[in-house]
Amino acid sequence: xxxxxFLYVTTxxxxxxxxxxxxxxxxxxxxxxxLLVTGYGLVIVxxxxxxxxxxxxxxxRPLLCVLLAVFVVATCLSAVAWDYWLLMAxxxxxxxxxxxxxxxxxxxxxxxxxxxxxxRALSILYAGASTATLAGIPAGTWLGRLTDWRVAFAVxxxxxxxxxxxxxxxxxxxxxxxxxxxxxxxxDRGRYLSIVATTAMAVTGAFTAFTYISPFLTGxxxxxxxxxxxxxxxxxxxxxxxxxxxxxxxxxxxxxTMTGLVGLQALALAGQYAFGAxxxxxxxxxxxxxxxxxxxxxxxxxxxxxxxxGESVMASAGTSTAFNTGITAGALFGGVLLTGPxxxxxxxxxxxxxLAAFAxxxxxxxxxxxxxxxxxxxxxPLTEHVM
Numbered sequence: 001x002x003x004x005x006f007l008y009v010t011t012x013x014x015x016x017x018x019x020x021x022x023x024x025x026x027x028x029x030x031x032x033x034x035l036l037v038t039g040y041g042l043v044i045v046x047x048x049x050x051x052x053x054x055x056x057x058x059x060x061r062p063l064l065c066v067l068l069a070v071f072v073v074a075t076c077l078s079a080v081a082w083d084y085w086l087l088m089a090x091x092x093x094x095x096x097x098x099x100x101x102x103x104x105x106x107x108x109x110x111x112x113x114x115x116x117x118x119x120r121a122l123s124i125l126y127a128g129a130s131t132a133t134l135a136g137i138p139a140g141t142w143l144g145r146l147t148d149w150r151v152a153f154a155v156x157x158x159x160x161x162x163x164x165x166x167x168x169x170x171x172x173x174x175x176x177x178x179x180x181x182x183x184x185x186x187x188d189r190g191r192y193l194s195i196v197a198t199t200a201m202a203v204t205g206a207f208t209a210f211t212y213i214s215p216f217l218t219g220x221x222x223x224x225x226x227x228x229x230x231x232x233x234x235x236x237x238x239x240x241x242x243x244x245x246x247x248x249x250x251x252x253x254x255x256x257t258m259t260g261l262v263g264l265q266a267l268a269l270a271g272q273y274a275f276g277a278x279x280x281x282x283x284x285x286x287x288x289x290x291x292x293x294x295x296x297x298x299x300x301x302x303x304x305x306x307x308x309x310g311e312s313v314m315a316s317a318g319t320s321t322a323f324n325t326g327i328t329a330g331a332l333f334g335g336v337l338l339t340g341p342x343x344x345x346x347x348x349x350x351x352x353x354x355l356a357a358f359a360x361x362x363x364x365x366x367x368x369x370x371x372x373x374x375x376x377x378x379x380x381p382l383t384e385h386v387m
Contacts, residue, residue, distance in 0.1 A: 001109050001171075004068060004163040005128030008098045010136035011075060011156050012040055015091075017141030018149040025149065026084045036091050038331075043095035044102075044324045051096070052103040052317035060108040061171045067104070068164035070097040072157050079153035103317035106301040107182055108171070110312075115185055116251055119302040123247020126298040130243050133294075134236035138229070184308030184315065190369035192307045192315060195258075196322045198361045199300055202262050203326025205353030206293045208334040208346050209269050213286065215343045220276040231283065238287040239294030246295040250302045258299045259361040265292040266354035273347035297323070309369075 015022060015036045022033050055063060074093040081087035106122065113121040144152035184192075209216070217223045217231060242261075249257045268288035275281035300319055308315030334346045 002125050002128040006132045007160050009129045009132035013137050014140045018144045021149040028084045040095040041328050044099040048099040048321045049317045051100045056313050061173045065168050067097045067101045072160040075157040079150045102320040106316045107312040110305050119250035120247045122301045123243050123298045127243050130240040130294045185306050187309045188307045188369050189309040190367040192309050194364040194367045198357045200322040200326050201353050201357035203323050204330040205350040207327050207330025209350035211331040211334045212346050220344050221279050221282040235286050235290035239290040242291035242295035243298045246298040250299050254303050261292045261296045262358045262361050266351050266358050269347050269351035
């Protein structure tokens with residue numbers, strides 16, 4: 001399942017690295033190729049909750065197998081697409097499968113492990129996303145430029161077939177609703193909604209700054225274009241470290257870990273704004289923001305499994321929608337700032353949004369639906385400690 005996460009994240013963003021090759025081959029402009037990524041993200045935002053609601057009674061193993069089969073076929077179709085609209089259609093079908101995949105994969109993977117070690121297990125799952133950013137997208141871009149952009153998509157399709165066969169062979173056939181992680185271990189609607197709000201604001205802040213990090217690095221910090229790749233690599237390595245650090249902490253200190261990550265992100269983006277003219281400071285700040293964003297992704301899956309007020313698959317769908325809404329909203333907001341106050345302001349806006357998310361995260365225990373119940377039921381669950 002970690003491989004499947006890696007493949008979906010790589011496939012979603014790969015057209016960015018292959019933009020000029022796809023545009024030239026299909027005879028379209030760069031903005032049209034950009035829509036292959038933007039449209040993909042919008043589909044995930046719109047359909048995640050409805051699709052999850054429609055399929056929540058289906059057993060996890062066959063459902064994941066169907067989703068991966070759709071990924072294999074649609075990505076293969078992307079590789080052989082003879083015109084832009086066929087490629088767009090194939091991408092949208094892939095996005096449909098990814099929307100449901102994000103909601104299903106977290107409870108399916110978590111259900112394989114005891115509650116007290118689920119955070120560490122999920123950190124391995126979400127390491128697939130960080131590895132995709134660190135290695136998958138650069139490797140796909142390199143392969144596409146070395147051979148043909150279609151080859152990169154064909155390889156992803158082949159790896160998807162491997163993931164499909166593995167899931168079909170080893171994932172237990174547990175009926176829907178009977179898995180160990182199919183319900184929250186300490187259901188709490190108030191805390192769950194706080195987590196959703198924190199996620200939406202924090203991710204919007206992160207992507208307001210990160211979407212336009214390249215012009216920030218060249219225009220504000222004075223880096224050469226050739227330095228962008230190594231700088232993003234450093235950020236990706238920091239993100240991978242963030243996933244594993246969070247995996248170690250999240251099972252014992254869930255609220256503190258998530259709140260600390262959001263607070264560190266606010267500090268990192270504020271530092272990027274304040275010290276953006278310093279190249280050393282900028283490297284430190286973008287690495288720290290990479291650490292916090294990747295860590296937040298890992299923390300989110302674990303905490304939802306604690307506080308899901310109903311079925312964990314529906315709770316995961318809600319947080320996935322919040323996360324992807326943040327990505328889209330951040331990119332749009334950053335674009336507005338780029339044409340207005342300028343690229344420097346994207347870091348400040350990201351910091352302010354992250355600060356607002358930090359305030360919501362701090363208030364989370366006060367928003368608990370269980371606060372006024374007997375003290376035995378208001379204490380933190382065993383899988384997550386406030387202090």
